[in-house]
Amino acid sequence: MHVLVTGATGYIGSRLVPRLLAAGHDVRVLARTPAKLDVHPWAADVDVVEGDVRDPAAVAEAVDGIDAIAYLVHAMDGPGYARRDREAAHVVADAAADAGVARIVYLGGLQPDEADAAGRRRVSGHLRSRGEVGEILLDGPVPAAVLRAGIVVGTGSASFEMIRHLAEVSMGGPLVLPMPDRVWNRIQPIAVGDVLHAIAGCLELPPEVNRAFDVGSPDVCTYRTLMTGYAAEAGLLRPLPLPVPIAAPRLTGRLVAALTPVPRGLAEPLVESMRHELVCDPADIADLDALIGEPPGGHTPYRTAVRRALDDDGDAAGSPSDPPGSGPVRWSATDTYDVDAPAHAVWQVVETLGGEHGWYTVPGLGTVGSVLDVLAGGSGDDPPAAPGRALQVGERLDRWRVEQVDPGRRLLLRTAAGLPGTAELEITVEPTGRLTSRYTQVLRFGPRGVAGRAAWLATYPTQRFVCAVMAKTLTGVATTRHRQGLRRAHA
Structure with a gap:
């Protein structure tokens, strides 16, 4: 199969490309700055097209002769990112249809169910943008599989690095730790290996499948238990959490950026999304398992995923293009x-x-x-x-x-x-x-x-x-x- 990967230098993309190559697929990548690919050992094994996902000419060149697209682009680089994401999704959907592409797989985010008094869904800007991109692709002429994931657990993931560094800073400090009350909200994380399994499997789905799937681990956690679970695997002390009624995502995002290597532009949208409960629909997980099979060894529990991430830290198994500050503080x-x-x-x-x-x-x-x-x-x-x-x-x-x-x-x-x-x-x-x-x-x-x-x-x-x-x-x-x-x- 000929597969186009957009976002190949990102966290998921840089790990997906070698997996696809190992499975025998021919891989092409679309990159705004091809020189950034040179740090990867697989760079010489892929076909590279220079260009941006919002450039119709570059995308048309990239999708020529392609069977399936792994669409892994999501901007959070400043004001207007939602508009840029919508534009890119339309360009890719139209170009894929013109080129006869058989499948698009998009990695989005879990969507909350809660609504306000008027019945409107209350969704953070970050998650709303991901939901909009998924809807654009599902409404397009090319069959799409939209994978909706929560926090991806693995070295280099911005959400996981935020959990890691907050746990490292706070755990082992005072016996009582004040925490924003939103950390008691539920979230269903997923191991990076399980995400890669889902993306690779969905690339080969039959054409009649055009839908979204929630994907997650067997564990439904709270943000607090994400931190304490990390602390337990990392050998840190676990203080008694004290809920504090604070609802200031911008202020909290700035504090997270100050305490961790996660930049403010990423920290604020991630913190804003914490106000939601993000739990998978079990039927989605069962349906996807029936179509592509479970990950090898079954779905990965949260603490097992953390343990593997910590093992990867010791083995330096991260990607060369992971953002600065990925992995443990050294x-x-x-x-x-x-x-x-x-x-x-x-x-x-x-x-x-x-x-x-x-x-x-x-x-x-x-x-x-x-x-x-x-x-x-x-x-x-x-x-x-x-x-x-x-x-x-x-x-x-x-x-x-x-x-x-x-x-x-x-x-x-x-x-x-x-x-x-x-x-x-x-x-x-x-x-x-x-x-x-x-x-x-x-x-x-x-x-x-x-x-x-x-x-x-x-x-x-x-x-x-x-x-x-x-x-x-x-x-x-x-x-x-x-x-x-x-x-x-x-x-």
Whole structure:
């Protein structure tokens, strides 16, 4: 099948394309900026058409020879996005009809059932726009399948990242946590893998199917239980929530944008949508299962989806085009020095780290685990490592544990013991000439809760000083020893 994917650099699209390629489909993508595709490993395997979904000429070129369209475009980039979405939907629907496309699959949003006193449905602007696009496609001449999803659970999803970072900030703080009363509204999330299964399956539906399907996990949650469920899987404390009658989506959106990496332009519409109860119609889920089958292993429960997202974080399984701030918060500080000594001479000094040799830093700190003790607020009690040994994976170096080692080139140390988060220290040594090299030292810290963020910020000046002294001293020792060796060789 020849499939056109619009929105291929977005969260869902960038994950759908490799899935379609693996299934043997020929894939074409429509992209306003084709250069953005270059970061994806599948970029060379797709046909690319440059253009915007509101440009009839570009869309006509893109749909030529196409059997089905995965329509994954939804703008939330400022005022007027609803009008732009309507225009794009009409252009795509008309071009698809002219080209003889057999199927359009659109990923929209769950729609609320509540109405005001006059019987009109009360829908946030964000969800109303998604509903309008679905209706345009269903009313068009090409058979359409409109998938209506709630929060998609997976690293890189704006809604999930908002939940993640709010949970990380708030859970583990006070025992009583004030929350807007709308977080008690119900929502039915869905795992990203289940969404991809639904889109791929609907591309091959028979032509008589022209309808919308609610899609979701087996769990109906509240926004509060989304956060506490994440906290449980991430190992965070779960305080007692206290409902507060606040209905200020713009103010709340600004607060969310300040506390998380989710930009304000996304945060405000997402927060506005929280005023609704967004629950699937079970009949829709059953009907779709009958047509395309359940996802492998069945529909994914919410906490299982969270667990998989956390596993993906550790495996760096996100998409290269995921928005900044996707994944867990990780802060880093880097020190780099060009060294007048060969790489092997620098590595010999690296192998003496820990134990009685210390960390080549400030006296009194170097012997107690360096910056980890600054972050943890106390000294470590691990036994000293034996000097002059080859580093081994699993070996303890004071508070650190050797996670990875490429002898002569790279050392990765990691720890979580005694810290409000997880710390990594990566050291790399690269040759830059026959007798010169470059030493790079990166400290990374993934904070846990408010305590972790406070620890990093409060200790930042001290740990920057400690790390800078370590890098300068270690490379200085390597240079001095190398020069001494040269003098002895020429004596």
